[in-house]
Amino acid sequence: MNATPADAIESSAGRVPLPPWPFIESLPAALEAGAERIPAFREALAAGDASLRQRFEDDEPIEALVRDRARMVDTVLRAAWTLHAGVAEKDVALVAVGGYGRGELHPCSDIDVLILLPKSEVAGGYAGIERFLTFLWDIGLEIGHSVRTIDDCQRESAADVSVATTLIEARLLSGPEYLVQAMRRALSQDRVWSSQSFFEAKVAEQQARHRRHQDTGYNLEPNVKTSPGGLRDIQTIGWVAKRHFGAETFDELVGTAS
Numbered sequence: 001m002n003a004t005p006a007d008a009i010e011s012s013a014g015r016v017p018l019p020p021w022p023f024i025e026s027l028p029a030a031l032e033a034g035a036e037r038i039p040a041f042r043e044a045l046a047a048g049d050a051s052l053r054q055r056f057e058d059d060e061p062i063e064a065l066v067r068d069r070a071r072m073v074d075t076v077l078r079a080a081w082t083l084h085a086g087v088a089e090k091d092v093a094l095v096a097v098g099g100y101g102r103g104e105l106h107p108c109s110d111i112d113v114l115i116l117l118p119k120s121e122v123a124g125g126y127a128g129i130e131r132f133l134t135f136l137w138d139i140g141l142e143i144g145h146s147v148r149t150i151d152d153c154q155r156e157s158a159a160d161v162s163v164a165t166t167l168i169e170a171r172l173l174s175g176p177e178y179l180v181q182a183m184r185r186a187l188s189q190d191r192v193w194s195s196q197s198f199f200e201a202k203v204a205e206q207q208a209r210h211r212r213h214q215d216t217g218y219n220l221e222p223n224v225k226t227s228p229g230g231l232r233d234i235q236t237i238g239w240v241a242k243r244h245f246g247a248e249t250f251d252e253l254v255g256t257a258s
Contacts, residue, residue, distance in 0.1 A: 021068055023051045024075065031079045041076060041139040048072045049107070069105040070096075074173060076141065077113070081174050084132040088125035091118055093175035101169035111143040114170065116179050119149055150183045158192040161201040165239050188246075195244040202236055 030044045052065055052072075074096070081094050093116040095101070100111050115129055129147060136143055148156070157164035167187055172180045189195055210228045213219060217229040225231045247253045 018064055018067060018071075021051075021071075023048055024068065024071055027072065027075045028079065031076070037083065038135070038138050041080070041135075041141075045072075045076065045139065045141065052107075066104045066106055066109075069107070070100060070103045073100070073105060073111055073141070076139075077136075078174050080135050080139075081132055084128060084135050086125070086128035086131070088122050088128040089175065091122050091176065092116065092125055092129070093177075093179040094173040095175075095180060096171045096173050098166045098169060101166075101171040103171065111141065112166065113143055113145050113173070114153075114167070115145060115147045116153070116175070116183060117147065117149045118176075118179060119151070150179070150186050153183050154186045154192060157187050161193065161198065161205065164193050164198070165202070168239055168242055184248075189243070193243070198243045199240050202240055206233065206236055 027044060027048070030047075031040060033040065048069075052069055056062075056065055077094065077096075082089060085092065085094075093114075095114040095116050096103075096112070097114050098112040099105070099109055100113070105111065117125075133143075133145060153163075153167060157167060164187065167183070170180060170183065185191075187193075189198075193201070209226055209232065213223060213227045215228060217227045219227065223230060241253055242248070245253060
């Protein structure tokens with residue numbers, strides 16, 4: 001089953017719809033057109049980055065730019081997955097996680113993906129996964145990746161709250177949706193990290209992070225991401241709320257609170 005279209009994802013997240021971006025509409029055809037795949041993908045990424053840079057210089061809202069960069073990378077990853085995954089394409093799920101899973105990408109943000117395997121062996125599938133990952137490096141798209149089964153995800157999440165946090169914002173890019181739904185059930189509060197234990201772990205994590213910045217947001221050169229009051233603190237509120245209410249989007253949180 002294919003992933004949910006980007007416009008439906010934006011709507012489900014409770015976000016204002018993005019204005020049309022001609023580049024993203026033409027991107028799939030551009031990726032298909034090149035006889036030499038690596039140059040075609042490289043050129044498409046360079047063109048997309050140039051377009052986003054120009055929009056930034058034209059003072060477009062940053063909210064639209066980070067979401068459009070995520071949409072661009074979505075399109076590139078799906079095309080590369082279809083091109084190289086082979087037999088793995090129908091049995092293995094390609095999943096965006098972390099901030100990328102949330103549908104937001106700054107120019108230097110991590111592009112983190114999970115390649116989610118079924119419990120059964122995927123005959124010949126690992127070769128396709130290797131081709132896919134190698135191709136991404138060849139086109140200059142550096143990603144952080146993990147290759148795991150659902151049991152692996154459950155075990156790693158139970159051992160490390162940061163892994164559990166990353167998977168809270170998992171978003172299917174391609175492959176069978178049932179795998180992602182099964183992973184979410186395996187990571188539910190009654191199996192790993194209850195609402196209370198998750199909250200306590202995130203508070204301890206936040207306190208340790210604040211200590212690294214002398215517990216102040218008023219340093220001469222504050223870190224706008226990890227200093228007290230920075231972006232990570234805002235994200236932590238969202239993660240804790242999502243975990244407590246079992247929500248997958250902020251739109252769901254609004255409905256729960258009301």
